[in-house]
Amino acid sequence: MKICIVTDMEGLAGVDHWDQCYAKADDAPEYLHGLAQLAADTNAAVAGCFDAGATEVVVWDGHGRNRQKAFMRVDLDPRASFRRLEPGAPLKFAGLDASVSGVVMVGQHAMAGTLHGFLDHTQSPHTICRFLINGAEHGEMSQCALHAGAFGVPLLHVSGDEALCTEARRLFPWCVTTATKRGTGWETCELYSAADVRAQIRRDVAQAIARANSAKVWRLPPPIEVTVEYAWSAWADQLAATPGVRRPHARTVSWRIDDPRFIYNWPCADWHPPR
Ligand SMILES: [Zn+2]
Numbered sequence: 001m002k003i004c005i006v007t008d009m010e011g012l013a014g015v016d017h018w019d020q021c022y023a024k025a026d027d028a029p030e031y032l033h034g035l036a037q038l039a040a041d042t043n044a045a046v047a048g049c050f051d052a053g054a055t056e057v058v059v060w061d062g063h064g065r066n067r068q069k070a071f072m073r074v075d076l077d078p079r080a081s082f083r084r085l086e087p088g089a090p091l092k093f094a095g096l097d098a099s100v101s102g103v104v105m106v107g108q109h110a111m112a113g114t115l116h117g118f119l120d121h122t123q124s125p126h127t128i129c130r131f132l133i134n135g136a137e138h139g140e141m142s143q144c145a146l147h148a149g150a151f152g153v154p155l156l157h158v159s160g161d162e163a164l165c166t167e168a169r170r171l172f173p174w175c176v177t178t179a180t181k182r183g184t185g186w187e188t189c190e191l192y193s194a195a196d197v198r199a200q201i202r203r204d205v206a207q208a209i210a211r212a213n214s215a216k217v218w219r220l221p222p223p224i225e226v227t228v229e230y231a232w233s234a235w236a237d238q239l240a241a242t243p244g245v246r247r248p249h250a251r252t253v254s255w256r257i258d259d260p261r262f263i264y265n266w267p268c269a270d271w272h273p274p275r
Contacts, residue, residue: 001101002056003049003209004093004153005042005080006144007070009063010109010119011160012037013180013197016189018119022065037194038063039074041106041159041180044198046077048205049104058083058095062140063107090261096148102156102212103148104205107180110163111139117163118183127235129251132227133263134220138171143263145172145218150260154215157208159201161189174215176208223256226263242267 009021012034020034042059049057057080061070071082086094096103110117112128122131122139130137133146141164145155157176158168165177178201181189208215230236233250240247245267246254255267 001052001054001209002058002099003054003102003104003156004096004100004148005045005049005057005059005104005106006062006093007038007042007059007106008108008140008160009034009038009066010107010121011164011180012041012107013159013194013201014040014191015107016118016181016191018187021063021119026069035066035070035074038070038107039076040194040198041201042071042080043075043077044201045104045106045157045159045205046080048202049209050079051202052206052209054101054209057081060085060093062144090259090265092147092264096151096153098152100148100151100153102154102209102215103144104156104208105141105144105158105160106201108141108158108160108164109139110161110167110183111137111142113137114139114163114167116183116185118161118181118189119187120163120183127231128228129231130227130229132225132229134225135227139167141168142171142218146220146224146260146263149218149220152217154212154217156212156215157205159197159204172216172218176204178204220260222258222260224258224260224263225254225256227252227254228266239267 014037019030023031110120112122114120159178162182165179168175181191183189229252239253
């Protein structure tokens with residue numbers, strides 16, 4: 001049984017400051033603290049996978065600032081293997097295919113605009129106000145669930161702040177959640193005991209895998225409408241000039257995809273709109 005883990009940093013246990021996720025210097029003490037939390041939460045999830053009988057666990061680092069180097073700097077449980085994200089390809093996670101039993105997300109954050117979501121955002125906190133799929137607001141968790149769903153793979157478990165867990169229960173009620181903290185403002189939160197959270201992640205991941213048969217695969221019939229509302233009209237200008245992209249509002253662009261695997265791919269010069 002193969003399980004895929006996608007990691008982020010904002011929702012990790014033990015992370016309560018922007019700099020722990022985004023410090024510019026690779027050797028900044030705050031950032032090194034963040035990486036240590038990433039390793040601890042991820043290894044708890046890996047342990048849960050093997051407790052539940054996994055035979056293969058693959059980990060992708062989904063936090064852009066890490067530039068795919070995080071798991072070269074910290075010790076990932078040697079039973080798991082780290083893979084790089086595929087840059088710019090529709091197949092973002094090479095190795096995610098129909099043979100995978102489920103996806104686990106570690107350290108995830110709530111979608112842009114979530115009240116009491118710690119460091120809530122979708123892709124870019126200062127740039128994107130809202131991200132919508134078929135007219136409904138979604139975030140990075142949904143992007144991953146939809147992408148995995150294209151391969152027939154369900155989202156089984158997520159860990160992150162309470163706001164992320166609420167989002168998961170609302171959108172993906174079959175998904176098991178582990179709360180790591182409670183957001184009190186955009187960059188303030190109350191952390192839960194990291195040791196307790198990690199023990200819970202391990203138990204919850206194992207439980208989620210044990211009942212994977214009752215999890216649902218998130219599928220949407222094509223075409224799928226993707227809408228991005230930017231904070232500033234100028235950011236919409238370039239996309240609006242791309243064939244197939246509509247602009248219902250100065251700050252808002254919208255396009256359609258025929259294949260849910262393309263949920264991560266913004267229209268660009270060599271992008272071809274669905275017929
Ligand atoms: Zn992140």
